[in-house]
Structures are given as C-alpha cells and as structure tokens.
Ligand SMILES: Cc1cc2nc3c(=O)[nH]c(=O)nc-3n(C[C@H](O)[C@H](O)[C@H](O)COP(=O)(O)OP(=O)(O)OC[C@H]3O[C@@H](n4cnc5c(N)ncnc54)[C@H](O)[C@@H]3O)c2cc1C
C-alpha cells in the first residue's frame with residue numbers, strides 16, 4: 001500500500017493518521033477535512049469553552065510531533081464521492097485524490113429541528129463555529145430554551161446557568177437519558193437540573209418555533225409556549241455518509257463495518273462517529289458516538305487496512321486493539337458533577353446501587369443481567385468507577401475472544 | 402483501593418504510606434497539606450513510582466486511574482502517562498507530568514519531590 005486517504009480531519013481521522021505511522025506504514029497520507037480549522041476537540045465545546053474557561057488553542061488536537069507524520073493536509077475541502085472500487089475520492093474543489101487505501105472518518109453532524117432553517121437564534125452544537133455562535137447568544141442573555149435533555153443539552157443547560165442565563169429544557173421522552181442510562185438512572189441524572197432550579201418539561205415534543213427572522217419562542221405539542229431569545233437543539237446526531245452514496249458501502253445507520261473496522265469494500269475502513277461497527281456482545285451494528293471509541297477504533301481499523309482484505313476476520317487483528325479500548329465508555333460534566341458510564345446496558349437490566357446514594361448525586365450504580373454486571377454508571381466516583389470499568393473490560397475481553 | 406492521607410513533609414520528602422498499604426496494582430494519592438501539587442504513588446508489579454497527581458489535560462486525579470504495566474491511564478479521558486518518564490503516550494494530554502523518586506525506609510514509602518521539569 002503506497003497511499004492512504006483519510007477522510008474527516010477530526011479525532012478519529014487524525015488518530016488514524018497517527019496509527020498508520022505507528023504501525024510502520026511509510027507511504028503517503030492525505031487527510032481531507034471540510035472544516036477550515038485543524039483538528040480540535042469537541043467535548044469542551046458544550047462545557048468549559050462556552051464559559052470561556054478554555055480557549056480555541058486549548059482545543060487543538062495536533063501537537064508538534066504530528067509534523068513528523070508527513071501528512072498532506074486538505075482542509076476546508078469536502079469529499080463528495082467515493083468510487084465503487086474505493087480508490088478515487090472526488091473533492092468539493094473539483095480535484096480528486098487517488099489512494100490504495102481509504103479511512104472513512106467523517107463523523108456526524110447535529111440533527112436539526114424541522115422548520116428551523118434560517119431562523120436566527122436557533123443553534124445546534126457540533127463545531128467550533130457552532131460553539132462561538134452559541135456563546136454569543138449566551139452573552140446576549142436569555143431566555144434560552146434547550147430542546148432535548150441528552151448529554152449535550154444538559155451540559156449546555158449547566159453552562160447557561162453558570163453564565164447567568166435563564167434556561168428551560170424540553171424533552172419529548174417521558175424520562176431524559178432513558179436511552180443510554182435506563183429510566184431509573186436517567187431520572188437520577190436529570191435530577192441535577194431540578195437541584196439547580198432548571199425546569200425540565202418532559203413528554204411533550206416541540207410543535208413549532210415561534211418568531212420571524214429571529215426566534216421568539218417555542219410551542220410544545222401540549223400547547224405550552226416558552227419565550228426564547230435563543231434555542232439550542234440537542235436532538236442527537238446524524239452520520240455524515242451522504243457523500244458515500246453510490247459507493248456500494250452499506251450505509252444503514254452509519255458506515256457498516258465488522259468489529260475490526262472493515263467495510264464491504266476492500267481497502268476501505270471506517271472509524272469514529274460515522275461508523276456503525278459490529279459489536280459481538282450486542283450481535284448487531286452500533287454507532288457508539290463516544291470520544292473514546294473515536295480514539296481507540298483507528299488502531300484496530302488501521303491494522304485491518306494494512307493487513308489487507310484477504311485476512312480472515314479475527315486474524316488480521318493480532319492484538320486487535322487494546323482490551324480497554326473495546327469497552328464502550330463516555331463521560332459528561334454537568335453542574336460540577338462528573339458522570340461516567342462504561343459497558344453495554346440493555347433494557348431489562350437491573351440496577352444495583354453499589355455505593356453512595358443517587359439522591360446525593362454521588363454514587364456508583366452497576367447494571368446487571370442474569371447476575372452478571374453489564375455496565376457501570378458513576379457520579380463523582382472516579383476511583384470506584386475505574387475499578388468497575390476494569391472488571392467489565394476483563395469480562396468483555398473474555399467474551400470477545 | 403486508594404487511600405488519601407495528609408502527608409508529612411521532611412524537607413522535600415513526603416511520607417506517603419506504609420509499604421504494606423500499597424500492594425502491587427494499587428495507588429495512593431498524597432494530598433499536600435499546604436495546598437501544593439498532590440502526588441500519586443503507584444505500585445506497578447512491585448516497582449514504586451510517583452508522579453504529579455493531576456492530569457495535565459484537565460482536572461482529574463491520576464491516582465484514580467487505570468494502572469497497566471508502567472502506564473497509568475487517566476480516569477477521565479484516557480490519556481496514558483509513562484510512570485517512569487511522566488510522558489503522555491497520546492491525546493488528549495500534550496504535556497508530561499512531573500516524576501518523583503520513591504524510596505522505602507523503615508517500611509514507609511517516601512516521595513522525594515522533584516523540581517519541575519520544563520514543559521514543552
Ligand atoms: C458538543 C459536544 C460534546 C461532546 N462531549 C462528549 C463527552 O463529554 N464525552 C464523550 O465521550 N463524547 C463527547 N462528544 C462526542 C465526541 O466529540 C465524538 O465522539 C468525536 O468527536 C467523534 O470523532 P470523529 O472524528 O469520529 O467525528 P467528528 O468529530 O464528527 O469529525 C468528523 C470530521 O469530518 C468532517 N467531515 C464530514 N463530512 C466530510 C466530508 N464529506 N469530507 C471531508 N470532511 C468531512 C467533519 O466536518 C468533521 O470535521 C461530544 C460531541 C460534541 C459535539
């Protein structure tokens with residue numbers, strides 16, 4: 001393999017470029033990214049960055065060492081198509097890149113609210129520019145209505161409170177975070193809003209945004225009208241896979257890959273938020289959307305890419321990614337509380353409080369199925385959480401092999 | 402499990418704990434009584450190492466981290482630090498943590514706090 005194109009210049013893409021070199025690949029690397037900024041870190045965008053406690057420079061993912069990677073950077077350039085042989089990428093500037101191998105790392109974008117198009121004061125939060133615009137709205141004062149009580153919505157609510165902006169959170173589901181955490185623990189996390197006097201209106205979706213050129217309010221299905229100077233839509237994300245239409249790749253729910261990052265096309269792998277990778281534990285494809293996965297998957301996927309398509313599944317991955325890298329993990333920070341979750345919870349798992357008390361917002365909960373732990377949730381319990389994460393990873397590795 | 406104790410200062414030497422309180426695979430955080438940088442001491446398969454406790458990325462305690470060989474993984478965002486050199490082996494940390502010499506005298510683990518290394 002003499003040339004590799006990495007599409008998407010963010011956490012997963014940059015990590016893939018580093019992994020290529022770390023694994024001894026010495027051919028050309030072209031890194032194509034449609035944002036104009038060099039790779040930056042997104043998690044602080046909904047946390048310290050909104051409060052100007054972190055600067056744009058602090059967000060930079062690249063370091064001095066990356067200069068030695070010899071990357072041909074194509075920033076502010078979108079990939080618009082991948083041919084069916086997976087060898088040629090068409091670019092938005094009219095050019096094209098030919099490569100022997102392709103790493104797809106185009107991530108995801110924020111889902112928008114239908115009908116919000118063009119109305120000023122309506123925000124989503126995915127990019128640095130999004131965060132700058134939202135920060136400006138926060139500086140201008142409230143009220144802010146947050147649509148969606150997921151992690152990003154909740155973190156922004158916490159930042160808005162710290163910025164002195166009046167905020168209301170609306171959530172279509174009866175219980176926030178029930179998807180990732182289950183109803184019981186979702187309610188415990190959502191309790192953080194109530195602790196800080198932030199209203200969370202659950203169970204009524206948004207019917208429409210009110211206002212003209214600028215948003216003035218939000219009307220819910222139940223008729224409630226909430227005045228708004230700004231709205232943040234935090235309704236999850238959509239994988240950036242449209243550019244791959246016609247490539248022959250399976251794009252159901254993201255770029256489908258096997259557990260080692262291989263797609264249906266030879267010499268094409270996919271990593272990070274755009275990838276729906278097969279998870280043996282769940283016996284289905286999962287698009288995890290966790291920072292840690294975007295950081296860990298490239299090591300395995302690049303190994304798969306360099307090993308070539310003739311390697312049978314399971315053998316290309318000698319060492320197949322570190323054990324801890326396989327266990328899904330994410331964190332969140334709200335109202336000064338650190339939330340950490342690891343494992344794979346399923347509906348029907350029971351929840352056991354291992355230590356602390358959810359009411360105190362300082363506890364460790366273990367999800368169990370058939371008497372075995374499946375996942376762990378910690379609030380301000382990093383040490384205990386780490387211990388559990390270790391147990392789960394060992395169990396996970398035993399199942400994966 | 403980690404023990405958090407108030408340290409006693411002997412010049413630049415901190416007494417961390419008794420050696421039997423730090424078995425292999427365990428860590429201890431020494432919260433400096435005078436508010437200076439806390440230190441984390443690890444027993445990596447019998448070898449003792451001390452580093453600054455606070456991750457250079459954000460505000461996490463490395464004593465809470467995941468010890469594997471001579472490496473500790475930050476409990477928050479998974480940056481890994483080499484306990485021997487303090488160097489991070491990858492993102493999101495970009496700067497090393499200070500390392501400190503550890504000795505065992507009369508059954509007590511002592512940390513000889515180092516002068517700061519130059520950050521790059
Ligand atoms: C506000 C916010 C807060 C978050 N907080 C947390 C957190 O606390 N904990 C956690 O675990 N995770 C968090 N995440 C998730 C984490 O940031 C993502 O999992 C991670 O960024 C995924 O990295 P990625 O490289 O796969 O995708 P992305 O970061 O989405 O990067 C994909 C890149 O590809 C570019 N691109 C897209 N299409 C094309 C194309 N056709 N051509 C060229 N380039 C293209 C995109 O513009 C982007 O630059 C957060 C995310 C956001 C947005």
Ligand code: FES
Nearest residue numbers: 456458459475478
């Ligand atoms: S705080 Fe240690 S890696 Fe982020």
